[in-house]
Amino acid sequence: MKKNDNNQRIIAYFCMEYGLDSEFKIYSGGLGILAGDHLKACKDLGLPLVGIGIKWKQGYVEQYLDKEGNVTDCYRNIDNSRLEDTGMTVEVLIREQQVPIKIWKTEAYGNVPLLLLDTDVPGSPYHGITRQLYGGNEEERVAQEIVLGSGGIKALETLGYDVETYHFNEGHAVIAGLELICDKMKKGDSFHEAREKTKKEIVFTTHTPVEAGNEIHPISRLRYMSANKGLTVEQLAEIGGVPFNMTVAGLRLSRKANSVAELHLDTTKKMWRHVSGKAPIINITNGVHRETWMDQRFLEKNQSENRCWEIHQDNKQQLIKTISEKTGITLKSEKIIIGFARRMTPYKRSDLIFSDLEKVDPLLRDGKIQLVFSGKAHPMDSRGKEMMAVLYEMQKKYPESVVFLQNYDMTMGALLTRGCDVWLNNPQRPREACGTSGMKAAMNGVLNLSILDGWWPEACQHGINGWAIGDETIPRSEEKQNNKDAKALYDVLLQEVIPLYYENHKKWVEMMQQSIKTVQDAFSAERMVREYWGKMYKPKKGRGLA
Ligand SMILES: *Cc1c(COP(=O)(O)O)cnc(C)c1O
Numbered sequence: 001m002k003k004n005d006n007n008q009r010i011i012a013y014f015c016m017e018y019g020l021d022s023e024f025k026i027y028s029g030g031l032g033i034l035a036g037d038h039l040k041a042c043k044d045l046g047l048p049l050v051g052i053g054i055k056w057k058q059g060y061v062e063q064y065l066d067k068e069g070n071v072t073d074c075y076r077n078i079d080n081s082r083l084e085d086t087g088m089t090v091e092v093l094i095r096e097q098q099v100p101i102k103i104w105k106t107e108a109y110g111n112v113p114l115l116l117l118d119t120d121v122p123g124s125p126y127h128g129i130t131r132q133l134y135g136g137n138e139e140e141r142v143a144q145e146i147v148l149g150s151g152g153i154k155a156l157e158t159l160g161y162d163v164e165t166y167h168f169n170e171g172h173a174v175i176a177g178l179e180l181i182c183d184k185m186k187k188g189d190s191f192h193e194a195r196e197k198t199k200k201e202i203v204f205t206t207h208t209p210v211e212a213g214n215e216i217h218p219i220s221r222l223r224y225m226s227a228n229k230g231l232t233v234e235q236l237a238e239i240g241g242v243p244f245n246m247t248v249a250g251l252r253l254s255r256k257a258n259s260v261a262e263l264h265l266d267t268t269k270k271m272w273r274h275v276s277g278k279a280p281i282i283n284i285t286n287g288v289h290r291e292t293w294m295d296q297r298f299l300e301k302n303q304s305e306n307r308c309w310e311i312h313q314d315n316k317q318q319l320i321k322t323i324s325e326k327t328g329i330t331l332k333s334e335k336i337i338i339g340f341a342r343r344m345t346p347y348k349r350s351d352l353i354f355s356d357l358e359k360v361d362p363l364l365r366d367g368k369i370q371l372v373f374s375g376k377a378h379p380m381d382s383r384g385k386e387m388m389a390v391l392y393e394m395q396k397k398y399p400e401s402v403v404f405l406q407n408y409d410m411t412m413g414a415l416l417t418r419g420c421d422v423w424l425n426n427p428q429r430p431r432e433a434c435g436t437s438g439m440k441a442a443m444n445g446v447l448n449l450s451i452l453d454g455w456w457p458e459a460c461q462h463g464i465n466g467w468a469i470g471d472e473t474i475p476r477s478e479e480k481q482n483n484k485d486a487k488a489l490y491d492v493l494l495q496e497v498i499p500l501y502y503e504n505h506k507k508w509v510e511m512m513q514q515s516i517k518t519v520q521d522a523f524s525a526e527r528m529v530r531e532y533w534g535k536m537y538k539p540k541k542g543r544g545l546a
Helices: 030-045 140-157 173-184 191-199 219-224 233-240 246-253 262-271 305-328 357-365 382-397 410-421 437-443 478-503 507-518 523-537
Strands: 010-014 049-054 062-065 069-072 083-092 097-106 114-118 163-169 204-205 258-259 281-283 336-341 371-372 401-404 422-426 447-451 466-469
Touching: 010 030, 030 083, 030 281, 062 382, 069 246, 069 382, 083 140, 083 258, 083 262, 114 140, 140 219, 163 281, 163 523, 173 191, 191 305, 204 246, 204 422, 219 233, 233 246, 233 507, 246 258, 258 262, 258 437, 258 523, 305 336, 305 401, 305 410, 305 507, 336 382, 336 410, 336 478, 357 371, 357 478, 371 410, 371 466, 382 401, 410 437, 410 478, 422 437, 437 507, 447 478, 447 507
Parallel strands: 010 049, 010 163, 049 114, 163 204, 204 258, 258 281, 336 371, 336 422, 371 401, 422 447, 447 466
Antiparallel strands: 062 069, 083 097, 097 114
């Protein structure tokens, strides 16, 4: 069995998407960027981990708005040139057909290789399975998950990795668990013996804090797609329930599970309290990879207030320049820029700041605040696309102080989380699992102005390193929550943020420094990965990292 270079057994990390760098578009958003940062931090710390993912044929959707605000979705093929062809293939059963899968490898992260699985094999009628990330219908999704799960286990075997623990990042990978059970049954174990042994090998991270957001499939679909790996209806039901819930399956297939923020732990525990036989759930708050996301100049020793402001102004100019090139709109560097970049979907409430136009209209008219939005909608989310159109309308109405940047990606993400003055986040609660863009902003002295959801309650010191919008209480109805949160947003914006920016520069820069100081270590991917090592991967043997 192949160990890594230091002869260590390895952790196999499964994820549907990876955000490694902006141009390699096998990612859609937060989940992928988290996975990319996980690999990078393991590389930095020299930890033995191999990533398993999919080599999508097309990059995640690109989105452009026309003058009327209609959204056009475009897809572009991914450039394979950076990938190493291992020359190896494996086969998995999908709809009772043997589907060949090619294994690519990328060594971009040194000791942390990433294996990418691809059904686009010359002559194969099944080449389309790995065509589009989160494209296709539910059957296609299951087919993709068989490629990731079963294909991933077989690829690890074929390449000779000696795997100590399998980490499923989100429920997309649970078919790998069924594959491991099936392997053991083929060697003579009973179903229950195989399940118990498999459970000792798996850890699971859950993300979605909303019941409806968790993927479910009728068991008949799993059987029709050959995702059941020979397991009976009763055995499948024992793992994932009826209908088969991928998150429930993850919780029952693993020895330990985790949430991605403290508040998310509470939500997760409540949401799954009825699930019997699940793994204990702990929390490991996400972190971001500092070399990727943080302006390294902020690491200079003994940084003066002037120097801190100078670096920030440089980043702000960079942002203003890019916006001007892309949109023809030139924002003013002396006026505050408030940034908001999220997936465009109703619960993120990108239009909350416009809910009382009487209040914001004067601020936008005289350019006292400047708003920069960005984000993509899922291609099938028509309400998300409508939200983009609304923001675009606002840009037309206030052409000097509202901008919508099309085609949000990692480059844009980095630019915005460095160059804005304030980073706004106001989702409905409790619906944000973690939200890592705010961490990127905070490390660059971009002050968070956020609802107390996701990671922010752990970091927020109101008026010291950023601001909370409102308090922890959540009104029962959606309408009440919208009204309460909008009012709280206006209160803090008009009474605290804007006056401070224009009237107390010294205090503003002090807050920037506090923001950088309080967030850069506590919310780094390095801290996160050390915690995974100590609490999830190697908890018993005491071999966790300090
Ligand atoms: C960081 C990042 C995300 C995740 O941030 P959220 O706060 O969860 O929205 C998504 N997309 C891009 C391009 C990013 O850089």
